[in-house]
Amino acid sequence: MARTIVRLAVPLTVMAVATAAVAAQAGNDSSVKATVLTFNLQRRKLVQDENGYNVWKRETETRRVKAAETALVLCDVWDKHWCRGANERLARMLPQMSKVVKTLRAKGVLIVHAPSDTMTFYTDSPARRRVLDAPKVPDPKTTKHDDPRLPIDASDGGSDTGEKPWHKAWTRQHPAIEIDPARDAVSDNGRDLYNLYRQRGIKHLLIMGVHTNMCVLGRSFAIKQMVRWGFDVALVRDLTDTMYNPARPPYVSHDEGTRLVVEYIETFWCPTTTSDGLLKGAAAK
Numbered sequence: 001m002a003r004t005i006v007r008l009a010v011p012l013t014v015m016a017v018a019t020a021a022v023a024a025q026a027g028n029d030s031s032v033k034a035t036v037l038t039f040n041l042q043r044r045k046l047v048q049d050e051n052g053y054n055v056w057k058r059e060t061e062t063r064r065v066k067a068a069e070t071a072l073v074l075c076d077v078w079d080k081h082w083c084r085g086a087n088e089r090l091a092r093m094l095p096q097m098s099k100v101v102k103t104l105r106a107k108g109v110l111i112v113h114a115p116s117d118t119m120t121f122y123t124d125s126p127a128r129r130r131v132l133d134a135p136k137v138p139d140p141k142t143t144k145h146d147d148p149r150l151p152i153d154a155s156d157g158g159s160d161t162g163e164k165p166w167h168k169a170w171t172r173q174h175p176a177i178e179i180d181p182a183r184d185a186v187s188d189n190g191r192d193l194y195n196l197y198r199q200r201g202i203k204h205l206l207i208m209g210v211h212t213n214m215c216v217l218g219r220s221f222a223i224k225q226m227v228r229w230g231f232d233v234a235l236v237r238d239l240t241d242t243m244y245n246p247a248r249p250p251y252v253s254h255d256e257g258t259r260l261v262v263e264y265i266e267t268f269w270c271p272t273t274t275s276d277g278l279l280k281g282a283a284a285k
Contacts, residue, residue: 037064130186152250207222213242
């Protein structure tokens with residue numbers, strides 16, 4: 001708990017230009033591979049205070065990771081949800097999500113788009129083939145991990161705007177988030193992504209999207225499974241949302257319900273960070 005054969009007939013000046021271009025590209029690639037991201041991580045730890053009482057303490061640490069060893073995973077950022085409240089809250093996050101995606105991609109981070117149950121939409125996408133064509137590797141070792149009960153009750157589906165669960169309203173990822181066919185990956189299968197991560201040498205996962213108490217924790221590509229497979233995982237806590245109805249226990253506001261789930265994740269599963277922190281760290285020299 002404490003947790004790129006130049007023919008000889010080509011003029012020399014053209015050859016020089018081509019050589020310079022290749023060298024520049026190689027230099028750019030080397031620069032990207034050497035990029036380090038710096039950001040803060042927050043977690044909760046059970047400690048004893050000066051009077052011997054058990055108390056929860058929030059701890060913050062500065063983390064430096066290689067961009068080339070990092071993936072940003074967008075969990076179920078669908079074009080439409082069956083819950084109106086979920087759609088409206090996601091809409092408010094989309095501009096910042098897009099900014100984080102573009103910034104981290106430019107730094108060399110692998111962007112993974114994971115809109116579950118919509119893979120047929122991406123059948124001909126190079127980003128989809130990138131995952132499926134990754135060489136198969138042996139199954140990962142799964143470690144045991146405590147899995148305490150969540151602090152909120154979403155047994156009614158979690159809609160706070162009156163809709164009854166549930167129907168499949170989504171067909172693709174939200175178009176506000178660009179998919180780069182030359183660099184990104186598309187998958188909703190954790191085991192397939194594991195192959196790609198091993199091929200790329202990915203060690204660190206940053207996860208954002210919806211919903212924190214459901215898919216962000218439970219999908220095969222998301223927090224619980226990736227922690228059990230030994231990845232260094234962190235949640236982007238300001239770019240996520242819960243499915244929670246304040247009419248259900250613990251009878252708090254929707255935002256408070258989300259905060260409670262974030263604290264639960266910081267306590268039992270992985271640390272969290274912020275989008276502003278990631279952007280600031282990516283801009284640092």
